[in-house]
Amino acid sequence: MTLLVLTAVGDDREGLVSALSRAVEAHGGNWLDSQLARLAGKFAGIVLVDVPEENVRAFTDAAAGLREQIGWKVDSTPAGDGGEAGRAVHVHLVGLDRSGMVRRVSAALAEQHVSIHRFRSWTHDAPQGGGLLFEAEAVVTLPHGVEEETVRRALEPIADELVVDLELLEHDAS
The missing domain is CATH 3.30.70.260 (ACT domain)
Known part of the structure; x- marks a missing residue:
């Protein structure tokens, strides 16, 4: 087969x-x-x-x-070989929509050798007419030897600059 x-x-x-x-x-x-x-x-x-x-x-x-x-x-x-196994982490971000958000976050993940397993993004109206919000969820795979805190430190300056809320949580595979 x-x-x-x-x-x-x-x-x-x-x-x-x-x-x-x-x-x-x-x-x-x-x-x-x-x-x-x-x-x-x-x-x-x-x-x-x-x-x-x-x-x-x-x-x-x-x-x-x-x-x-x-x-x-x-x-x-x-099909490929599935890549190197690692620990799965769930990433969630939400903030006012602006150009370059996906590029900045994905570049920071790539610099840490983090692989994106699944990614979904969407926009929706902010409450009380506050503009358009951008929201994204991803499941990423941390390579062996890279800790969640390392990835968090790489993403936090971007989150602060873009004024987005960022969460990293251990991914529950169930």
Whole structure:
């Protein structure tokens, strides 16, 4: 069996997941994991599938053909080894929306060799008409030898400068 990571994006419409799952099953594959979401009229996601080695080429051709059939662009890449294990930490930040927030925080994490496992961000109105708030949640993996406090010290000056509330908590995998 061959593990493949699929990336898919297209205009949101009914039947996208169904069409991709049919292609996986038709080629003897198994849908293992996925994260799919609708955003600004588009539907996008990443999917981990396991396909018999002898069917990989036919499956990737079928998945690519979904663009012409239903308008969903699907690319496949062999899965990686999962990276180095470490300790998971939950990061949450909220503050007035401004340009550069994600860049500054992600750069500070990268400088500490912290890997982002999962990231989600969104904006919403502040209470009492106080403008637009930016909020983000991430699960990050600290490499062996890097402590949570080291990461906190790297992020706190950015949080102070951008005037955001920042929380780092041990991630509960349940």
